[in-house]
Amino acid sequence: MRLIQITTLLLVLLSAVNCGGPESSSESDHRSSEEHLQKKSKKTLLLAEQYGLAYAPLQVMRAKGFLESELPEYEVKWSRLGNTAAIREAMLAGRLDAGFMGIPPFLIGYDRGMEWRIFTGLSEAPLGLVSWREDVRSLEDFGPEDRIALPQPGSIQHILLSMACERQLGDAQGLDENLVTMNHPDGMSALFGRGDISAHFTSPPYLMEELAAEGMHMVVSGREAMGGDFTFIVGVVRDSLSEGAPEAVSALRRSLARSIEYMQSHRAEVAELLSEEYGLGEDTLAGYLDWEGLVYSQRVLGLEGFIGFMSDQGYLESSFTAGDVLSECLAGAAGTAGSNGK
Amino acid sequence: MENEGRGRRRHGENNGRRRWLGHLLFMLGVLAVWELTARLSGVSPLLLPPVSEVAGSLWSDLGSGVLSRRIGFSLLIIFEGLALGIFGALLLSAVVWTSGGRGARIVDSAVAFLHPLPGIALLPLVIIWAGTGRTAVLLIIVHSVIWPLTTNLTGGIRAVPEHLYDVSRNYRLGPLQTMAHLILPSTLPYLIAGLRIGWARAWRALIAAEMVFGAAGGGGGLGWYLFQQRVFMDTSGLFAGILLIMVIGVLCEELLFESLERATVRKWGMSR
Numbered sequence: 191m192r193l194i195q196i197t198t199l200l201l202v203l204l205s206a207v208n209c210g211g212p213e214s215s216s217e218s219d220h221r222s223s224e225e226h227l228q229k230k231s232k233k234t235l236l237l238a239e240q241y242g243l244a245y246a247p248l249q250v251m252r253a254k255g256f257l258e259s260e261l262p263e264y265e266v267k268w269s270r271l272g273n274t275a276a277i278r279e280a281m282l283a284g285r286l287d288a289g290f291m292g293i294p295p296f297l298i299g300y301d302r303g304m305e306w307r308i309f310t311g312l313s314e315a316p317l318g319l320v321s322w323r324e325d326v327r328s329l330e331d332f333g334p335e336d337r338i339a340l341p342q343p344g345s346i347q348h349i350l351l352s353m354a355c356e357r358q359l360g361d362a363q364g365l366d367e368n369l370v371t372m373n374h375p376d377g378m379s380a381l382f383g384r385g386d387i388s389a390h391f392t393s394p395p396y397l398m399e400e401l402a403a404e405g406m407h408m409v410v411s412g413r414e415a416m417g418g419d420f421t422f423i424v425g426v427v428r429d430s431l432s433e434g435a436p437e438a439v440s441a442l443r444r445s446l447a448r449s450i451e452y453m454q455s456h457r458a459e460v461a462e463l464l465s466e467e468y469g470l471g472e473d474t475l476a477g478y479l480d481w482e483g484l485v486y487s488q489r490v491l492g493l494e495g496f497i498g499f500m501s502d503q504g505y506l507e508s509s510f511t512a513g514d515v516l517s518e519c520l521a522g523a524a525g526t527a528g529s530n531g532k
Numbered sequence: 533m534e535n536e537g538r539g540r541r542r543h544g545e546n547n548g549r550r551r552w553l554g555h556l557l558f559m560l561g562v563l564a565v566w567e568l569t570a571r572l573s574g575v576s577p578l579l580l581p582p583v584s585e586v587a588g589s590l591w592s593d594l595g596s597g598v599l600s601r602r603i604g605f606s607l608l609i610i611f612e613g614l615a616l617g618i619f620g621a622l623l624l625s626a627v628v629w630t631s632g633g634r635g636a637r638i639v640d641s642a643v644a645f646l647h648p649l650p651g652i653a654l655l656p657l658v659i660i661w662a663g664t665g666r667t668a669v670l671l672i673i674v675h676s677v678i679w680p681l682t683t684n685l686t687g688g689i690r691a692v693p694e695h696l697y698d699v700s701r702n703y704r705l706g707p708l709q710t711m712a713h714l715i716l717p718s719t720l721p722y723l724i725a726g727l728r729i730g731w732a733r734a735w736r737a738l739i740a741a742e743m744v745f746g747a748a749g750g751g752g753g754l755g756w757y758l759f760q761q762r763v764f765m766d767t768s769g770l771f772a773g774i775l776l777i778m779v780i781g782v783l784c785e786e787l788l789f790e791s792l793e794r795a796t797v798r799k800w801g802m803s804r
Contacts, residue, residue: 275763275765278765282578282579295763298763298764298765299765302578302765302766302767303576303577337663337664337665342759343760343764344763344764345763370664372664380664383660385663386663386664386665387663505764
């Protein structure tokens, strides 16, 4: 009896799947006609950023409405997501056109088949591993009980730590067992708590705040780990947008250039604007913006270094070059992808 | 009498086998529908990988020992948490039983306030107090187990009919003897039901906690495995992890608690 019931249930389910084919396509027709309607009135551009000083030009661009003035026929919608995995998932679900993130998570997505490319650099920034432990001066000083906080495996902080491990310990995975996943604010408070978190691999402004606190010191910097300069945050765009609306991508590039220029020419105003955003004093923030190594620029550095290291370590499985992952608007400027880490 | 008992047992075995067959057919059906959908609908494998791909990553991660380490970690910490939770719940129930009115009211209020609180909501606090290590996960598991178990145990103690207490008093049984001969046997069905709820809660709490703060040093369990698959964008690995979590949940439920019930309360005719 039961068997018959189950088989009938299965058959019903299967036929539902068969119906699902045309039904779902009609649904997508419906959606595209909806999109079409929107296009007639106003197209939407969905963008995502994350939290941190490295994203400052985006905040300026938003506050000054640069992109809106470049793209009057678009409705620009910004969202702030907690980590790169969320940006990747939103893009996969079709809820996002462009986002900003570190190079390694972008590469992992590209490697797994995400159809996206880098369309601009955004910032180079000082990153580093900060510890409160007097006796920890190099990576060799970490014991098995020490915990290192960083955003997530596969993040730029994790890859840089692996690079440093390969240099100093001869084993890129040497500290992988010590990692604890935490976002930057939590990592910072855990570090200041001087408990089981011995060190925190972080980025501005947390890096500056941590180094300014008493008794904190840098164990290894991102630059030492990489063995050269590298771009921290890049802008990434879905291939469908580059192909379907190249004018939107170039408008994004132009307004970013304008924001970066504006940051240099209107320092006081920008410091005021950003100090609100980050809840930091204006002077403190102006000081952070002048911090050595924090550079806002559209060039992309260190791409080959990351690709090489991550392929060697098995984080990337398919083989591709820096040229493959750059969007067409960047491909002309091939020189921007220089500075190999090794 | 004897015949009837054997008949019932056979009936029970039949039921059990049918249930297993049902589970199996259900699973096969879902897998078939899934494979067909993945292959025929043209959905990107990043969104829905076919079953065969998922089986592939399940196989390779089981083979390389990664998954067995994760499973071992998860199960060990959960049974540790269950044991501590049982101990705590027994202690609280003993308070209820011995102290009568006031103690019982205190325990009741504690349960009323703490039982609805999801373990994961406590996580930020637990991290501040106990750090990010294994202890934090263990505390969350104990929290998820102890309150439902206490509710069930105290309920069980209250359900013992008054006349049985009278009988134990007639026999002049001491507190320990009353515990051994009356309370423990009559609350056993409640204890097992409580354990079932506790296990399910603990399992969820463990996976959730690990997905929030990741590896608790020296490795991590299945939640950490899921998190890693997410950040490295391995969708078939993600599905493999989810399937495994389900299968382990069902296996524990069916093998552990079913056989515990069969060996005790059902055998003794206390529940069906």
